Amino acid sequence: MNDFKIILKDLKEQSRYRSLNLPNGIDLTSNDYLGMAVHPLLREYAINALENGMDIGAAGSRLLRGHTDYHAELEEFACTYFSAPKTLFLANGFIANYALFTTLPSRHDVILYDALIHASVRDGMRASDARSFKFLHNDIDALEKLLNLHKDSNIWVAIESVYSMDGDSAPIMQIYNLIKRHDNAMLIIDEAHATGIYGQSGKGLAYDIIQTNGYDKIITLHTCGKAVGVAGGLICASAEIIDYMINKSRPFIYSTAPMPLQALLVRKSLEILACDDGAQRRDKLLSLCIRAKELFGGAGSQIVPIILGEDEKAVRVAGALQEAGYDIRAVRPPTVPQGSSRLRLSLSSNLDEYILQGFADTLILNSVKI
Numbered sequence: 001m002n003d004f005k006i007i008l009k010d011l012k013e014q015s016r017y018r019s020l021n022l023p024n025g026i027d028l029t030s031n032d033y034l035g036m037a038v039h040p041l042l043r044e045y046a047i048n049a050l051e052n053g054m055d056i057g058a059a060g061s062r063l064l065r066g067h068t069d070y071h072a073e074l075e076e077f078a079c080t081y082f083s084a085p086k087t088l089f090l091a092n093g094f095i096a097n098y099a100l101f102t103t104l105p106s107r108h109d110v111i112l113y114d115a116l117i118h119a120s121v122r123d124g125m126r127a128s129d130a131r132s133f134k135f136l137h138n139d140i141d142a143l144e145k146l147l148n149l150h151k152d153s154n155i156w157v158a159i160e161s162v163y164s165m166d167g168d169s170a171p172i173m174q175i176y177n178l179i180k181r182h183d184n185a186m187l188i189i190d191e192a193h194a195t196g197i198y199g200q201s202g203k204g205l206a207y208d209i210i211q212t213n214g215y216d217k218i219i220t221l222h223t224c225g226k227a228v229g230v231a232g233g234l235i236c237a238s239a240e241i242i243d244y245m246i247n248k249s250r251p252f253i254y255s256t257a258p259m260p261l262q263a264l265l266v267r268k269s270l271e272i273l274a275c276d277d278g279a280q281r282r283d284k285l286l287s288l289c290i291r292a293k294e295l296f297g298g299a300g301s302q303i304v305p306i307i308l309g310e311d312e313k314a315v316r317v318a319g320a321l322q323e324a325g326y327d328i329r330a331v332r333p334p335t336v337p338q339g340s341s342r343l344r345l346s347l348s349s350n351l352d353e354y355i356l357q358g359f360a361d362t363l364i365l366n367s368v369k370i
């Protein structure tokens, strides 16, 4: 038996102990980038649907009775929305990534992944039969070398369009052009932090490429618990890939379908994001991103890393800011690389410039004091 007590004690001593804390103070930490998680219309849709007799649980796998009109309508809508031949909805982004990487690459295949790829992809790769190789973050040359090295295998390349902890984006067009030159390669783009915000009507940073080139060499994942404000993971791909997932993906097959309400609300949220309301929320968020870049640096997206280095310092500064009324959390290894513990400032269209300025002043005051 592992000595959990000792491991937990060590984590405490290293300032890496994690505990659950309820939301408290001004939200500078959630991924509700566009305020959709508290959208009054979505609340109304939920109430109406339940009052009109919608079942609570799906009560079975999608392949059994768990497949409802709501799931089918969402996937059909998502096909039009993301210009995809076929889509598949799973309960969350983590399980969607896990499903992709445990299902598609087979034993003789190779997965090439960006060094900063999300834990859900890592865990999927770990459980996959394929071999996986890392390339330096956003390093096209390193990726090209690996593509050439493995030219005799099927290759799956895993990137994020906006990276979750640094907020920078991948050079998607350059990577796509590379992939196009390799018949044996397929690009899987996790749009978790771009969906709803970037690209035409928030359809993601790969959307322009997809509109011109289709999904022959691309699979995208749109998580629905961040800017979309609900929960879920929508995989967009060729019909063949989605049909293969439906037939072979164990996390999809052997699991109860997401609640019908979840599917309904994701569809309604995407509808809102495509219209003026969504555009206004995006405009507001993007102007806050510009202001935040002036104040804190970073890549200019809604994710602003304030790197403090040591774990203990990150915990102390976060604690002081929490006491001052800001809900911001310390992010430490293994979520981020050793020596880069940070505050992950997460912007939302619910905030304004005054809040950002107040936070910047408090941060400076506390960084000087600590």
Ligand SMILES: Cc1ncc(COP(=O)(O)O)c(C=O)c1O
Binding pocket: 092, 093, 094, 095, 097, 118, 120, 160, 164, 190, 192, 193, 223, 224, 225, 231, 232, 233
């Ligand atoms: C890049 C990335 N992919 C996938 C996920 C998982 O998505 P979900 O929260 O919907 O499970 C996250 C969540 O943090 C993420 O940041």
